[in-house]
Amino acid sequence: MGTAMTEVQRGARTYPLGVSRPELAVEDLPTPEEVFRVKRIGFRQLVMFVVGPSLIALGISIGSGEWLLGPQAVGQYGFVGVGWVIVVSAVLQTFYNVECARYVVATGEAPVVGWGRVPPGKMLWIPLSVFLVIFAFIAGGWAASAGQGLFALVNGRVADASEVQQTRWYAIGLLIVVFLITAAARRISRALELSNWVMVGFILVTLVVVDLIVVPWSVWWEGIRGFVTPAAPPAGITATQLGALAGFTALASGLNWYVMGHYRDKGYGMGHRTGYIAGMRGSRRELMSVGVTFPDDERNASRWRRWYRFLMVDMWGVFFVGAMLGMLLPTVLMAQAVAISGEQPTTANVPTFVASALQPEYGSGMFYLLLLMGVLILFSTQLGIFEGMVRVVTDAAPTLSPRLRELVEGDPRRFYYPFMIVLLVAISVIMHLAVPVALVQFSANMSNLGALIYPFMLIYLNSRLPKVARPRPWHYVILLLNFLFFGFFFVNFVADAFGDPLITF
Template sequence: MLEIVMKVLTAFIVIALLFIVLPLTIKMDVLREFAVGLVSIGYIPPGVDILLLGGFVGYVGSAMAHNWYNVVYYRDKGYGMGSVVGYIPSAIGGVKVFVSPIGKFPKPTPENVATVKKWMKLVTLDQMLIYFTFCTFAGTVPALIATSLLPRGTVLSGWGIAAHVSEAFAKIVGPWGFYLIAFIGLSILFTTQLMLSDNLSRNIIEILWSTSEGVRKWAKGDIRRLYYTLLVIYIVFAVTIIWSGMEPLLVLLISANVPHFMAFWAIPALIYINEKLLPKEYQSPRWMYVFPIIMFVFSAIIFVGLVLYYGFGIKIF
């Protein structure tokens, strides 16, 4: 049910932003500035807020190169070898399912190799065309709209952040515009946070389930017991942080910058797994390393910059 809701809301967000809000708000000078920015590779505006810059990139597709944890979605849908390792069943109406603590790959026979290559083509299409395209859309379109609507130098703070763009759009189209933008914002945050909280819980569970026999015994072989316990703990923690009085934007930016820390171990780990643990017949081509390595370097710069500035007061941008 939640998956259907996510798909409906995603379609609504894309249609509303692309065909209603963007045409009514976009300014040509903003588009020109955007076009220049696309080709200004490596340029960082003087005085840029590194936390904001890192959060923007990190929030859009988890820095795009770090979406490795989405593999749990493929697994739970039964794609590829996901059909033989088990999945996390629903809390309501689900049944106990055996989940293998170790990964599996088929014997590298000619038939299996051909099948795996077909799956890899689908994954590549999904990640490089669909995922990348929509991540780029999610990052650029709202930014273009906000830049076109809000005067430069507008201070966004507190809970009023959610209302700035809504109020500006309402001045152009009328009161209904306020509620449209507000609902779009709610839809974006709901779908994103639901996905991230689920993925975070699933990946922590993956690590615990595959490395600790004690955890598997505690769960009595039922991974649902572990997953939903952790999910509840995470939700309670998140609600506590929200109501702690911290600035909403600060909370969002801190969480959005986490992927830059993830890059330090996730990207090298993925390359190691591909090179050392997979049979040669199933390894991804080495030219694909270009993308994660570029992202690794970028994330390293952002992460080091954050540590230097907020830890030692040293500003590198």
């Protein structure tokens, strides 16, 4: 570590970091004004150009945890004992996201590539990381849930048991829409950002309006109180349900890193030097296979602090606030829907439960509005997860295979789009295995597995960055808390799956 810093101070052109990967090149950090092509970054420029990767992450999070798992848990068990798990998970995940993004901004490397620098090296960690992401999300529960909602929106009613296959066809159709969005883009990350600006904005505004109309203040208070009241989990909730809620609150716990590569494509920090994945309409853009870091001098230290402030605004000001609103608003609405209908949501009907429960009292207009909102919520998740899986493999594969790197010739689109088609076919087959929310619960618990691995890898990598970019000591403590919190839920999930859980509620 010390040798690396000395070389940077002497103006060396490379910076050794970790094992089994080439040394990082060394160049000055760009200024935010240079990256976003503006004279100065004010509030307007911040919203229009700087904020972005958090919206892609938020679009994913609102669909899985906030619209499905959180409301289902609250609808069945109430707020107290469930709400604090949501808050703790969101806080820990946002800290974890910042640490994942720290590495990307400081090196321009996507996390899946950076893992190859951790001993024993790339031949273990990169294939394992790709496997964990694909294994966690390929079940397609997020896609099947979106298909359920779209079927109800088109047909004006919830699908019955004999029509499950039709909902899957709708889900496959939405996967094709994701392909078309990426294909029509000039820069894929920007297309995802703009899509989520529209969808997430509509979702949150609509939820606020509907909740103010439908939900009494007593239920609002119960929701807020449940978030801030530490309490034992409610009797009857299973380890799988609680672990899924913890895993998919905010994003995907230990696997959140698979989305953080968007900071590279956005051009944050050294991501501006390494390139991005262009859409079919974009010009050919070479994506560097090895990252770049910056000299350890005062000019670059000042620029780093500015980038880090923007990262904090994006993560805490947009992602965390949006995730908490995205969890509170659907859960209080679900609680009121349960009170009105006198029924409980199940894994089979939770994607459309609120719309069906409120229809008798508020009419078909409310029914269709909530179905439309549900489709947008679940499609934003589908968009981010499906593209994220393709992105992770696209970043990883050329790193491991020199032959593939030659075939791609620096243009990742040559791999990205063919692999997206292969993955689309695979998910279309696999989603037939179980009901959608059961698949989502499986994915969420598999996400917790990542918390047993990646916090330690981040500690290794981030402690070796240029001095100004390194985390403070208490950041390492937060990473260890991620390991303990989410790791507990994963271990309990495995024990529950193969016998008796370690702890019952």
